[in-house]
Amino acid sequence: MRDGPDISRIANLVGDPARANMLTALMDGGALTASELALEAGVTAQTASSHLGKLMEGGLLSLAAQGRHRYYSLAGPQVAAMLESIIGVAAAVGPQRTRPGPRDAVMREARICYDHLAGEHAVAMLDGFLARGVLIADGDEIRLGKSGPPHFAAVGIDTEAFRKQRRPICRACLDWSVRRSHLAGALGAAILDKIIAEKWARREAESRAIVFSPKGKMAFEKAFLA
Amino acid sequence: MRDGPDISRIANLVGDPARANMLTALMDGGALTASELALEAGVTAQTASSHLGKLMEGGLLSLAAQGRHRYYSLAGPQVAAMLESIIGVAAAVGPQRTRPGPRDAVMREARICYDHLAGEHAVAMLDGFLARGVLIADGDEIRLGKSGPPHFAAVGIDTEAFRKQRRPICRACLDWSVRRSHLAGALGAAILDKIIAEKWARREAESRAIVFSPKGKMAFEKAFLA
DNA sequence: CTCATACTTCGACGCTAATCGAACCGTCCG
DNA sequence: CGGACGGTTCGATTAGCGTCGAAGTATGAG
Numbered sequence: 169m170r171d172g173p174d175i176s177r178i179a180n181l182v183g184d185p186a187r188a189n190m191l192t193a194l195m196d197g198g199a200l201t202a203s204e205l206a207l208e209a210g211v212t213a214q215t216a217s218s219h220l221g222k223l224m225e226g227g228l229l230s231l232a233a234q235g236r237h238r239y240y241s242l243a244g245p246q247v248a249a250m251l252e253s254i255i256g257v258a259a260a261v262g263p264q265r266t267r268p269g270p271r272d273a274v275m276r277e278a279r280i281c282y283d284h285l286a287g288e289h290a291v292a293m294l295d296g297f298l299a300r301g302v303l304i305a306d307g308d309e310i311r312l313g314k315s316g317p318p319h320f321a322a323v324g325i326d327t328e329a330f331r332k333q334r335r336p337i338c339r340a341c342l343d344w345s346v347r348r349s350h351l352a353g354a355l356g357a358a359i360l361d362k363i364i365a366e367k368w369a370r371r372e373a374e375s376r377a378i379v380f381s382p383k384g385k386m387a388f389e390k391a392f393l394a
Numbered sequence: 395m396r397d398g399p400d401i402s403r404i405a406n407l408v409g410d411p412a413r414a415n416m417l418t419a420l421m422d423g424g425a426l427t428a429s430e431l432a433l434e435a436g437v438t439a440q441t442a443s444s445h446l447g448k449l450m451e452g453g454l455l456s457l458a459a460q461g462r463h464r465y466y467s468l469a470g471p472q473v474a475a476m477l478e479s480i481i482g483v484a485a486a487v488g489p490q491r492t493r494p495g496p497r498d499a500v501m502r503e504a505r506i507c508y509d510h511l512a513g514e515h516a517v518a519m520l521d522g523f524l525a526r527g528v529l530i531a532d533g534d535e536i537r538l539g540k541s542g543p544p545h546f547a548a549v550g551i552d553t554e555a556f557r558k559q560r561r562p563i564c565r566a567c568l569d570w571s572v573r574r575s576h577l578a579g580a581l582g583a584a585i586l587d588k589i590i591a592e593k594w595a596r597r598e599a600e601s602r603a604i605v606f607s608p609k610g611k612m613a614f615e616k617a618f619l620a
Numbered sequence: 621c622t623c624a625t626a627c628t629t630c631g632a633c634g635c636t637a638a639t640c641g642a643a644c645c646g647t648c649c650g
Numbered sequence: 651c652g653g654a655c656g657g658t659t660c661g662a663t664t665a666g667c668g669t670c671g672a673a674g675t676a677t678g679a680g
Contacts, residue, residue: 175418175477178484180409184638188402202657215639217658227487236647236656243487250483251401253476258404260472261453410668428627441669443628462626462677 181226182254186211187219191228191242195251198352199232199239278378280371284356285363285378289388293359294351296393303338303351310338310351320355323391325362330354363388407452408480412437413445416466417454418481421474424578425458425465504604506597510582511589511604515614519585520577522619529564529577536564536577546581549617551588556580589614 182188186209193208194200200208206216220240223229228247232239242248278287285293297303301313302320317327330337338353351359363369368384371377380388408414412435419434420426426434432442446466449455454473458465468474504513511519523529527539528546543553556563564579577585589595594610597603606614 175480175484176409176411176414178480178487179405179407179414181405183402183406183409185402186638188405192401203655211638212640213657214641214659218638221658228483238657246479246483246486250476250479253472253479254401254404257454257472257476258401261404261469412668429625437668438670439627440629440671444668447628464627 178226178228178250181223181228182251184219185209186215187223190216190219190223190240191247191251192255194229194240194242195248199241201237201239205240274377274379278369278380280360280378284350284352285360286350287378289380290350290356293392297351310353312337320358323362325355325358327355330358359392362391404452404454404476407449407454408477410445411435412441413449416442416445416449417468417473417477420455420466420468421477425467427463427465431466500603500605504595504606506586506604510576510578511586512576513604515606516576516582519618523577536579538563538581546584549588551581551584553581556584585618588617 182191189209190205193205202216202220203213205220206213209216209219211219220229223240224231228243229240230243232241242251276287278285278289280286284290294303298305300315302316304311304313312327320327327337337355338351350356363378363384364371366384366387367381368388369378369380408417415435416431419431428442428446429439431446432439435442435445437445446455449466450457454469455466456469458467468477502513504511504515506512510516520529524531524536526541528542530537530539538553546553553563563581564577576582589604589610590597592610592613593607594614595604595606
């Protein structure tokens with residue numbers, strides 16, 4: 169009845185909550201294992217496997233098998249752009265139903281995004297890193313600047329050790345609330361670890377929100393924003 | 395488990411074939427009645443009404459009630475852009491499954507889009523109209539040029555009669571195969587009517603493809619491309 | 621008023637698809 | 651080797667949704 173490519177087939181793939189969660193978790197361009205994606209989506213491994221199969225068949229994901237791990241990632245920037253635009257519509261249209269309460273304000277300020285910090289503080293932090301040359305934006309990628317390693321070593325984060333991992337050290341991750349990038353990757357994860365370890369902030373129960381203590385916030389700003 | 399707006403809710407709305415057809419039919423920015431959309435989607439009026447209700451609740455459509463007609467249109471350019479990007483992914487990913495056979499080549503060349511001509515011939519025709527000033531592009535809209543009415547009157551199409559209808563005379567409709575606009579609206583429908591009435595071309599059975607006869611093609615080009 | 625048209629609501633049917641338990645293939649490690 | 655772990659496949663259950671027939675509401679025409 170209609171011409172053109174099968175748009176509903178693609179949209180239907182994104183239309184399932186579990187699959188949508190998986191896709192958004194991959195939006196930073198990274199690769200995650202099937203188990204990680206199952207956890208992210210909040211479903212069991214079998215269910216996740218079924219979903220991943222459908223996403224593969226639909227051409228939205230690409231797969232890199234390494235040993236007994238299978239790393240899934242988005243099939244390309246076009247897919248990421250599509251998800252972006254859907255998020256845009258959902259954000260423009262969604263507020264009608266989820267009224268922004270105090271919890272949401274906290275979420276906007278600081279929260280956990282997979283394993284790193286997100287929200288206004290995270291965006292400000294990345295801005296600061298880039299402004300001071302601690303990190304350098306290289307197109308889509310982010311690299312350590314010359315002053316990077318000593319800067320992080322001063323607060324007890326060994327960037328040299330990251331190089332041994334397969335995981336990229338720095339990665340930009342789009343922040344839905346601020347609409348700009350924050351820092352993901354191994355370094356982003358290490359910074360979050362430090363925030364938790366130093367007890368500068370604590371996780372809200374049953375939520376992804378992060379609440380800084382007054383003293384913790386000052387220490388955090390001194391360490392990463394100065 | 396995940397932050398941000400409810401992306402799966404939006405995608406799910408587009409994920410149904412009937413709804414996807416309705417949305418793509420509205421992608422030219424025009425407004426269509428509930429009955430027209432039902433026809434476009436290939437479902438009954440009741441089913442269409444149910445779908446339209448969901449699309450409204452989801453914030454993807456806006457509604458203008460006029461008498462006993464209810465004109466639905468996309469809620470905004472953001473929605474259109476989202477659909478664009480989904481179409482882009484579907485087109486990039488789809489070809490793997492529907493290999494382009496001879497039937498598809500015919501479809502690309504000429505086919506019916508609701509009630510008007512689409513495909514390469516249709517795009518070339520609109521290009522010609524605009525180049526010669528028969529039609530004038532006015533931003534997103536298309537109007538009749540000064541030479542328009544006599545030009546169409548010469549082939550037996552009375553553009554004056556169109557003015558009595560509520561339906562817009564000219565409308566641009568995005569062509570999925572050529573990725574540029576072709577002519578829709580009352581004038582587009584009248585041209586297709588003439589093509590069929592003069593037996594310049596015939597409809598393929600069970601398909602939306604249109605096949606021109608050699609003589610018919612010459613007559614068509616003489617009438618609309620000269 | 622009566623009839624026709626445009627559209628929505630109600631109710632019931634059928635089918636798809638999401639989900640999980642359990643069993644089945646691999647790979648890594650001791 | 652054998653055991654642990656990561657992933658997928660199979661099967662069965664269940665819930666949700668799309669679909670249409672029929673009835674209901676509103677608008678317009680004669």
